[in-house]
Amino acid sequence: DGGITQSPKYLFRKEGQNVTLSCEQNLNHDAMYWYRQDPGQGLRLIYYSQIVNDFQKGDIAEGYSVSREKKESFPLTVTSAQKNPTAFYLCASSPGTPSGNQPQHFGDGTRLSIL
Amino acid sequence: GNSVTQMEGPVTLSEEAFLTINCTYTATGYPSLFWYVQYPGEGLQLLLKATKADDKGSNKGFEATYRKETTSFHLEKGSVQVSDSAVYFCALSDRSTGNQFYFGTGTSLTVIP
Numbered sequence: 001d002g003g004i005t006q007s008p009k010y011l012f013r014k015e016g017q018n019v020t021l022s023c024e025q026n027l028n029h030d031a032m033y034w035y036r037q038d039p040g041q042g043l044r045l046i047y048y049s050q051i052v053n054d055f056q057k058g059d060i061a062e063g064y065s066v067s068r069e070k071k072e073s074f075p076l077t078v079t080s081a082q083k084n085p086t087a088f089y090l091c092a093s094s095p096g097t098p099s100g101n102q103p104q105h106f107g108d109g110t111r112l113s114i115l
Numbered sequence: 116g117n118s119v120t121q122m123e124g125p126v127t128l129s130e131e132a133f134l135t136i137n138c139t140y141t142a143t144g145y146p147s148l149f150w151y152v153q154y155p156g157e158g159l160q161l162l163l164k165a166t167k168a169d170d171k172g173s174n175k176g177f178e179a180t181y182r183k184e185t186t187s188f189h190l191e192k193g194s195v196q197v198s199d200s201a202v203y204f205c206a207l208s209d210r211s212t213g214n215q216f217y218f219g220t221g222t223s224l225t226v227i228p
Contacts, residue, residue, distance in 0.1 A: 004158075031214070042204065042220035043159075090158055094214070101147040101166040101208065104216055106158035 002027045006091050006107035012115045013078065013085060021076045021110045023091035030096035032074035033104065036060060037088040046089075049074055050096055078112065086113050117142050121205050121219035128195055128226050136190040136203055136222045138179075144211030148172075148181050148188040151204040153221070159204060162190075195226045 004025045013019045025032065031050045035043040045058030049068040063082025068074055074093075078085045088111050092104040122137040140146065147166040151159040163172030168183035179190045188205060205219040 006158075033216075040220065043218045045215070048215070092159075092216075096214065101164070102214075103149055103161045103164055103208075104159075106151075106160070108158045109156075111156075 004091055004093055004105055004107035006089075006110050008110060009108070011110055011112045013112060014115050016080045018077055018079050019085075019112065021078070021089055021091075021112070023074045023076065023107060025072050025074075025091075025093045025105075027093055027105060028071070029093035029105070030071070031094045032068070033092040033094075034058075034064075034066065034074070034076045035090040035092065037090055037109075043090065046076065088112075117146070117207060117209050117215075117217045119205050119207055119217050119219040121203075121222050123220075123222070124202075125223040125225060128224070130197055130226055130228050131194045132226075134190070134192040134195045134199070134224070136205075136224070138188045138190065138205035138219060140186050140188065140205075140207050140217075142186075142207055142209050144209045146207040146209045148179070149206045149208070149216075150177070150179055150188070150190050151206060151218075153202045153204065155201075162203070195224075197226045197228055200224055200226045 007022045033048040034046040047066040049055035065077045090109045091107045094104045095102045118141045149164045150162040152162045163174040165172040165181035171180045177192045202221045202223045204221045
């Protein structure tokens with residue numbers, strides 16, 4: 001079955017440590033997204049990528065970095081500069097058609113906590 | 116700019132009650148509208164969508180109609196079940212802003228037997 005796989009499901013970070021969240025999709029989608037979800041705040045866009053080797057900052061990119069070397073992969077690194085990283089992180093993808101009427105498909109998320 | 120406003124929760128209903136979750140939007144262009152559902156510890160799943168004015172999206176007994184005149188996309192279900200307990204998100208996608216999605220803050224629904 002096609003879908004989006006996020007790993008790990010739970011992740012713990014020590015102070016001063018960078019951690020990388022994995023996101024892989026086999027839907028052949030061009031566009032991929034990272035969101036952060038905090039209780040009562042909905043989803044906030046961190047980074048997105050519409051094609052391989054290109055990505056743009058979202059609303060809350062500070063303290064995060066991404067890469068898009070392959071179409072199916074869009075890993076997110078939470079750096080030590082992100083002072084409040086505890087959250088639920090969601091990866092999504094979409095076909096990236098210009099019509100704007102295609103839904104985003106989501107992975108099951110990674111919950112990141114500070115030790 | 117683009118934004119989505121949902122009614123605040125939490126919402127608690129008895130089984131078989133009628134559900135309405137209000138959603139209104141602001142958009143610079145001609146958006147497509149979506150409802151997503153999130154069960155505990157999981158990602159978001161698409162529930163239904165509508166891509167132009169007066170379209171009605173429906174799925175699993177849920178319905179929502181794209182009302183351009185009132186800029187609304189309210190979610191309704193005639194008879195809720197315990198298994199409908201989840202968080203519901205309204206969202207829009209606007210071609211004029213590069214197909215970015217804009218999400219509401221979510222409405223938590225609990226259905227009690």
